[in-house]
Structure formats: C-alpha cells, structure tokens
Amino acid sequence: MPVACNSAAPDSSCLRPQKFKYNKMKVLQFLRHNILLISTLLAVVLGIVAGMVCRPLKPSSDTIHLVQFPGELFLRMLKMLMLPLIIASIITGLGDMKGSSAGRIGVLSMVYYASTSIVATVVGLTVVLTIKPGAYSDSSTAYISHNNAMTSTIDIFLHLLRNIVPDNIVAATSQHSSTVTGTEDGGSYSSDFLNDTGNSTEVNMTNQLSSTRKTQLVDGVNILGVLMYCIVFGVTLSQLGRSGTVVTEFFTVINTITLKMIRLVMWYSPLGILFLIMGQIMSTTDMTETGQTLAIYIATELAGLAIHSLVVLPGLYFILTRKNPFAIYLKVIQALLTAFATASSAATLPVTMQCVEERMKIDTRISRFVLPVGVTVNMDAGAVYAAIGPVFIAQYNGVSLSFGDVIIVSLTAILSSVGTAGVPGAGLAVLLLVLKSVGLPDRGVSFLITVEWLLDRFRTMVNVASDCLVVGVVSRYTNLPPRDQSETQSEPLREEQVMLESELV
Template sequence: MESGGSSSYMKEDSSMEVNGTNSSIVAKKTVMVDGTNILGVLTYCIVFGVMLSQLGHRGSAVTQFFTGINIVTLKMIKLVMWFSPLGIMSLIMGQMMLSDIMETGQTISIYIATELAGLAVHSLVILPALHFVLTRQNPYTVYIKSLPALLTAFATCSSAATLPVTMQCVEERLHIDRRISRVILPVGATVNMDGAAIYAVIAPVFIAQYNGINLSLGDVITISSTAFLSSIGIASVPGVGFAMLMLVLQTVGLPDRGLALLVTIDWLLDRFSTTVNVASDCLVVGVVSRYTNLPPRDPSPAQPMLENDMV
C-alpha cells in the first residue's frame, strides 16, 4: 500500500521449503514515496507569520492580502457546509455497509474511551500539577470558578465564541487584572489548543490500527510534532480538529480509510476538546498573573471629578 505521505508500508510474502514442508515468511519494509512535507510547511508558515508581525505597517499589504484570502475561504466553506450533511451521510453509509456493525461499534467505543481518557489525564492531572508547581495555588478552584465558561465551551464547541464568558469568569470570579486577561485570553483562544492537539495525536494512531499499519517511533514523533505545530495556528471554530487530522495523516502517509467513522463522533469529542482548551486558558491566566508585577491602575478621570463634586 502506498499513499501520498512521506512513507508507506508494504508486506512481501515469500515461500521456502524447510525440512520438506513449505513455510511462508512475511517480511515488512518501509518504502519512501514522494509527498508533501507538511511539517516543513507548518514551520515555514509559523516563522513567516512571526516575521510579518515584526514588520509593522510595512507588512500591511501582505496582511490585507491574506485577510482577503481568509474571507474568501470562509465563504467557500459556508457553501460547502450546505452540502456537507449529504456527503457525510454517504460516507457513513458506505463505511457501515463494508464493515461489521458490532465490530465497528466496539472499535468506536474503544476509541472514544481512549480519547476521553487522554483529555481527562491532561486536564485533571498534568495541567493542575503544572499550575500548582508554578503558583502554589489550588488549580481545581480555578475550574470551579470558571464553570460558566467551561459549560459554554462544551455547548458552542468554539473557544472564540466562549471568549467573552471566559473573560468575565477570570476577571470577576478569579479577580485577574483586566490588563492580563485581555491579552492572554485572546491569544490563548487561538494558540493554546490542547484538546485539538490530543485529538490529532490519538486519531492517527486509530487510523493506523484500523488499517493494520504499525507505526514506528519516528512516525509517532512526527505525528506529535505536526499536531503541536498545527494547533498553534489553527482556527478556534467547531470541527477544526478534523481539518488538523487531515494534515497529520498526510504527513506520515496514512490512508483516509476509517475517517468516516470519526466523522460520526467528532461532534461529541470536539465539545470535550474545546472544554479542555478553555480550562487550560484559565489556568494560564492564573500563572501569568502570579508572575506579573503590574503597577496599580491609574484612577479613572471620572472618579476625582465625583469626589470634588461631593466636596
């Protein structure tokens, strides 16, 4: 089997006679094929964006050009979304007719359990541990006070749509300075995509196992690196993790057989991934606030006027 990625996998069968009996020997080897260097493209785009931001007004023409492309692309995506239910239904029905219903259900159940376990370990163990080490504060208190933002993230599947509620929670409930929250949270809604990165790592492993492909250590490292770089610049909109998955699959040369199964449950797992993203943003704001010594805010000009009027 060969695909458009950087590597593919194939098996060769050969027979030989041992002690008068024929035995079959299966030898597996990796064949390098031509494909797009997705990891290199992502690295170039990140560096290009950083350099463009440093140009200031001199890079405004390039920024406006890519802004126009982004607007046109969004309009095209809206057009495709009108026809997506029919296409998704066709993919799912075709996959169900080629597969055993009971076996497919068990496979999907194991995948869902694995995905939720990864998100749970990351959000309930790793992130709280890092927050406690850096701030010496209870991280679960942050989760409780940020509960409205977490519920909104679960309902909307969008970190950007949850941003106003997240700001309200960290400013009013966690008492974080607005000068910190208004800088960190918008950046985190775009850059800090923990849940999407976890999805982009677990899903390719599922696709590989579904197609009977054994991933090497180098493939796992490539998948993790691509998922990390993709999560930095990915849009904070519903279903964006599935687009990231396509990039990761192309990077390691995995086939797209089995993606139809992931489409059926993407609406559910995307909600949990977005919730993890927002929870991570709230913890990051607390860490930045802990190590940021901002001067006291200047009193608003209206306040002295009111005091003078009272005198």
C-alpha cells in the first residue's frame, strides 16, 4: 500500500514524480517551440544521406529533375515573397522613425558594411597568397594583357550608380542595367558576364580591335534601385506626420500579410530543403576526380570563410557590443540552415527577418531597414571569394600578379560584391567580372564550377550570419524613441499588427 506524501515535509520519493513530470513538460515545451528548427535539421541530414545513397544508382536527369522539383517550389515561394517583403518592411520601418534616426541607422550600417567588406577582401587575399592553391597545377605561363583593367573597374562603378538610380521603378522590379561590349567591325555584343569555355587556349590579342560599350537592361531584379526608392519614400513618409498615416497603415497591413504568408511557407520548408539537398548531391559529379589542386582550393576558400565568420566578425561584434556573438548564431540557426539549403541570401530574407525579430528581439524599425539593405550590400563572403578566385586563376595559369594587379583585384572585389544579387550562382558572375578587371583568362573557371554548388552554400551562410550581427551592432548604438502613435498609426491597428506578428513565433 503506497504511503501518502506529507506536504509539509515531502521526502525524495514524493519529489521524484513531480520532478519527472516537470522535466517532461519542459521537454514538450521545447519541442513545441522548436519543432520547425528540429524538422529543418532532420531535413538537412536526411537530404545528405538520401543523396549519398541514391548516387550509386546513377539516376537519370529526368529523375533528378523530379527529385529537385519540391525544392524548386520552395525556392519560388521564397522569391515570390522577397520583393513585397523588402518594399513593405523598409517603408514601414522608416515610416515609424524620425529622419535623424533613419540617418543614424543608415550611416552605422553602411560604415559597418564597408568595413567588413574591406576586411573580407584582405582575409581572402591573405589566405590565397599564403596557401597558393593554384601553384599545385602544371599549367604553363600564358601571355596576359592588362590594358583594359581600369576600364572594367570603371564599368563596375558605373553599374552601381546606374542601378542605384533607375529610370523606371516599375522596370526595376524585373530588370537591371548592364554594359555589353563588342567590336566596331559589326560583331555581336557580348555580355560582361561571359560563360567559361573550358578550353585551355592562351589569351589572344583582344586589343587589336577597338571595342565599344553599350548599356542595356537585362533580366533580373534591380534590388539596389528598389531599395533606394523605398528608403527615400520611407524617410519622406516619416516627415509627413499625420498626413502620411493612411499610407503607413497600408504598407503596415501589407507587411503583416506578407509575414503570415511567410509563416505558411516555412512549414513547407523542411520538405523543400530535404529535396533541394538530395537533388543537388545526386546531380553532382564525382569530386574525387578533380584532383589535388581543387581539393586545396576548397580548403583555401573554406579557411577564408571560417576565419572571417568565426574570428573576424565575432571579434568585431564583441568589441563593439561586449556580447557573445556565438549566442546570436544559435538564435538564427534556422536562417543559417535555410541559407545553406537555398544558397540565396535574398530567398532566406523572410526567415532571417523572423529569427532576428522573434529570437534576437530586435526593434522591427531597425531590422526591416538593415536586413533588406544587407541582402544586397553586405556580401562579405562574396568579397572573400572575389579575392581568392582571381588569384587562384592567375596561379593556375602560371601568371605572376604585380602589386598593382592585387590592388585592382581588391578594389574590384569590393565594388562587385556590393549590389550583387543574393541568388545562387551570383558569385560566379562576380568572379568573371574580376578576372576581366586584371585581364586574366577564364581558363580554369570551369574547373571551379564542379564545386560551386557546395561553396556557394557556405558563402550564403556567412552572408546571412554577417547580416544578423550587423543588426545587433546597429541596435546597440541606436536608441530609438517610442513610436508616436499620434503621428503614425491608430492604436487599434498597432495592436492588431502586434497580435498578428506574435502568431509567427
């Protein structure tokens, strides 16, 4: 017969069931609050395992396409929500701030972006010049001409200015400005972002024919132009006070609706991530055949990314905030996993914004301005890649770069990483552009394409992690005043927005 517990002085036998029940409730509560994160982790593991198991079966291209299709739908959903989220979040974030607060946030974030991009380029150059991964090849020296280096660098700078100030804001949602080159003998124009031929022929004398340049619109969202328009629109709206209440309320509702749509998409994300990774592994060529040179290149780039993301960025964050940077990484691990699966910081933006606002508890007026800008401007990993890639190609082709060439590579890497679309494969376009800036051949680029799918995912993770740390730094040095309800939204609308967004946790 069990002995009744004395509530006045309970013994250990009485406390044990209560402690077990309490621990069980804590575990269930943890699982309930982190079910999406746990599902995503399992999806990544299952995707890798399933891909490795199916590789020996040598699936056909049609089979691989069908396997990747659920993941393709996930990517399309995220990209569909990216543009309305950027527009609504920036306008509502700036619309709730005074002009001085918006200016302070803008200056802090841009200074931080510029500083980390410069440091990332230095890290990339230091690693590649120390390890010299291209020196392990048996390539012979090729004749290289550097006459067009300065012109290409100028073209990059002009690209940025043209895209920052679009002549048609509607067209900017689907097209961006680019320069194409051709010859005066009537030959066809070729884009700046040329495809790698994969052959081993030496560089010919391209300067014998005078070239001409032509600016035209090409497919692809002009994120820089859209950002600039929304920033100016939001700052102007914040200065209208009560006169702009209707417009602010409109974009606030649009933002809330978009966040609820993101919540629906995120419940599909584990399935999409699983098939994305599985299909990519199934379609990858055998990397063991690529040889020692490519293995050393992979180690070089991963070393550069690791130094920047695990030493430089955390160290800078700790110095500026006196807080543990790795705690931030743990809070945004959902966004980091999504970045690895999608290889797109732009597509990951909805998840990043949710993690920053709900787990890091960052003021939405800061996150909804800094994060969309960071998706385009803050490309630290792209700067590391743009510094390592050209030097590797030079070493691979037996070309000795002068100090001036290294400076041009650094400058071009920084400029080209700013404004690069946060989509899969954008890093390759940056690499080709930097190669042109110093007149290097594209021989060897096809050698790198075999592992681009993997390295691009690590670069995206670094970019997203850097965005989250930037938000923390800006929040530390920005004391925003409370929202003035009389000049922005009505109280019922604000309460309704808070209630809707609280459901996203």
